[in-house]
Amino acid sequence: MRYIRSIYIFCSIVTSVRSGASELPEERELTTNFSSMSLTKVPEGLTPITTTLDLSYNLLFQLQHSDFRSLSKLKVLILCHNRIQELDIKTFEFNKELSYLDVSNNRLKSVTWFSLAGLRHLDLSFNDFDTLPISVETGNMSHLETLGLSGAKIQKSDFQKIAHLQLNTVLLGLRTLSHYEEGSLPILNTTRLHIVLPVNTNFWVLLHDGIKTSKILEVINIDQKSQFTSYESQQIPILENAKTSILLLNKVDLSWDDLFLIFQLVWHTSVEYFQIQHVTFGGKVYLDHNSFDYSNTVMRTIKLEHVHFRIFNIPQESIYLLFTKMDIENLTISDAQMPHMLFPMYPTRFQYLNFANNILTDDVFKKSIQLPHLKTLILKDNKLETLSLVSHFASNTSLRHLDLSENLLQHENDENCLWPETLVTMNLSFNKFADSVFGCLPRNIQILDLNSNKIQTVPKAITHLTSLRELNLAFNFLTDLPGCSHFRRLLVLNVEMNLILSSSLDFFQSCQEVKTLNAGRNPFRCTCELRDFIQLGKYSEGMMVGWSDSYICEYPLNLKGTQLKDVHLPEISCN
Structure with missing residues (x-):
């Protein structure tokens, strides 16, 4: 399943990936870096051929x-992360090639505008503007293409001035929001659209x-002041003219009722991919969680990652069933300290399930x-113990x-x-498997990872894995x-x-199709038995x-530390 990253770009990320002149796309381009030097003014005598100038994380105020x-x-x-209070865009009137200007995370209260026709990226987010x-x-x-804004007041008249622009990204990095x-x-x-609240x-x-x-919406910093449950009758308004297909929420701290209402709101919109990261919920429960309306949705994927629970009085079974009854294609609930998972008694259409980084036990497969x-199916980093139990569950699926x-x-x-x-x-790596695991492998397996277990030999009396192409026993x-x-x-x-001390005759006779072999970092015994391997x-x-x-x-000790390529074992002496 496609992984969608957070699309909010911080100034710190931009500056961390700045490159030297050798990595710039054109010849004769020069990056000059004065970041984090406690500068109070722009240095004089800058090289005229400078194409990228980084003055971030300084003390510039004017x-x-x-x-x-x-x-x-x-x-x-x-110019991000300084102390600039006023900005006159005409300062850059002689920089005709300027396409990227970042003045985010300053103390700006006013901007004197001047048209810079070539500008593609302008970031004024996280400043102290009263209006946009x-x-x-x-x-x-x-x-x-990219516009970063901030302001304590947001009103229609401001956005109407740029409504005709075809923008790729708008970032609202807000320090305060009064209206x-x-x-x-x-x-x-x-x-x-990225909104940092x-x-x-x-x-x-x-x-x-x-x-x-x-189409893509990300909201960061959602907390308990949402006041969802104060709305009359707790009715979820129907969203008309919805455009978002990818919705990302990050740093969320809500009551369970609020979170429930968010899911219900989003369920009946155009959203197909819904991801919530770093979420904390709990508190008193007032809503009837059996009332969730699962009808009329285009939702395909839900991801909850890094979940923390506060104490609350709703059975966890109700939470599990809320998600598994959604009957979508892809569901992820990872890093949630989840001890169990329940599914409805009827067939569901899940194609992708990821419950990694939880505390699931064998009990999850006993029903x-x-x-x-x-x-x-991804069950990485849980508390499962019995492979055969997993196999019987899997036998009733189309698992690949x-x-x-x-x-x-x-x-x-x-x-x-x-x-x-x-x-x-x-992938069976990092478990407690011994040699017996080869008696419990799928017949048509093609890629098998058994690294970091307790395997001593590959038993001779095992099922032939005629489709196996890759085997990891590191x-x-x-x-x-x-x-x-x-x-x-x-x-x-x-x-x-x-x-591994030496190679076996069986390896050379039966592994002739092997094209890639990684046998490094073994305690090789450099005697005639290893000659063919060398x-x-x-x-x-x-x-x-x-x-x-x-x-x-x-x-032997006299060859310890010698690379195999430097070991000379004449054929005549080995015969």
């Missing part, structure tokens, strides 16, 4: 008209209007779960990809396993290179960091990963 006059080639100017710093000249910047005129945001014409802000109207504004369309890494899983020889024929990728306790007689089509083998490393033309630095003799 800009002079002469500061940048000589920089005719200047394209990027970063927008003028007619702003609307004349026809190439503008918002309903209907202001939808005036904007932008693909992405000050603390204790009622975000209800902003969320409502934001969904009617842009019948009907997931006939499930293709990907399974991640059970970082659990407490084991397998006993007398336990029967029953996997679906569809399963092709499996960080185990193997003492010999395993043969491939049970997986004849193996192409990639990783046995790095085991206890020859393979020398003449295999890149087949062996990490050759030759990771292939070092441990024994």
Whole structure:
């Protein structure tokens, strides 16, 4: 499933990735970096060919008209995190090539406008404006793509001045918000809208209007002052003319009732992908959570990540069922300290489930779960113990990809396993598996990760894995290179960091299809038994990963520390 990152770009991120002149796209471009130098004014004598000037994180409080006059080639100017109180855009009238101007995170209270026709990125967010710093000249910047704004008051008349601009991104980085005129945001014409709220802000109207504004909407800093439950009859208004298909909420601290109402609001809009990160909820519960209306939605994906619970008096089962009854394609609830999960008794259409970084136990599989369309299941970093139990659950699905890494899983020889024929990728790394795990593997597996377990040998009496292409046995306790007689089509083998002393005849006879071998960082015994393996490393033309630095003799003592490539074992002496 596609991963969608947060789309809010901080000045600190921009400055952290600034590059040297050698990485700039054109020749003769120069980046000059004066960041974090406690400067109180712009340095004199700047090189005229400077194209990128970084003055962020200083103590600048005023800009002079002469500061940048000589920089005719200047394209990027970063002034964020200073103490500038007034900005005259005419200061940059001689910088005809200027396309990126960041004056965010200052103390700006006023802007004197001047049209910079070539500007594509202008960031005035996180400043001290009383009203939004927008003028007619702003609307004349026809190439503008990204616009960052701030202001204690937001009203329609301000946005109407730039309503004709086709913007890619608008960022509202607000330090305070004393007034918002309903209907202001939808005036904007932008693909992405990011709103960073000050603390204790009622975000209800902003969320409502934001969904009617842009395809991608991100809101950061949502707290308990939302006052959802104070609305009469707690009725959720129907959103007409919704545009948002991707909704991202970050740093959320609400009552469970508020969160419930947000989900109900979003459920009946145009939102297809809904992600909430760093969410805390709890408190008293007043709403009937069985009243959720699951009808009429285009929702496909819900992700809750980094979830924290306060004490509250609603059974957790009600929370689990609220989400699993949503019956969407993709559901993620990760890093939530979730001890259990419940599903409805009827079949659901989930294709992707991610419950990583929780505390789920085997109990989750002890009740019948009907997931006939499930293709990907991620249960990484939980408390699962019995592999066969997982296999019986999986047998009733269409599972193709399974991640059970970082659990407490084991397998006993007398336990029967029953996997679906569809399963092709499996991650069993960082568990407690011994050799017996090879008796509980899917017949059609193609990619298998068993690294960081307790495996000593690959048993000879196991099912032939005729489809296996990649096998990772790194960080185990193997003492010999395993043969491939049970997986004849193996192409990639990783046995790095085991206890391998020498290669086996079985490996050379049965692993002829292997194209990539990682056997580095093993305690090799550099005797005649290893001669063929050394020859393979020398003449295999890149087949062996990490050759030759990771292939070092441990024994005999007179060769300890010698790279295998430097060991000379004449054929005549070995015969």
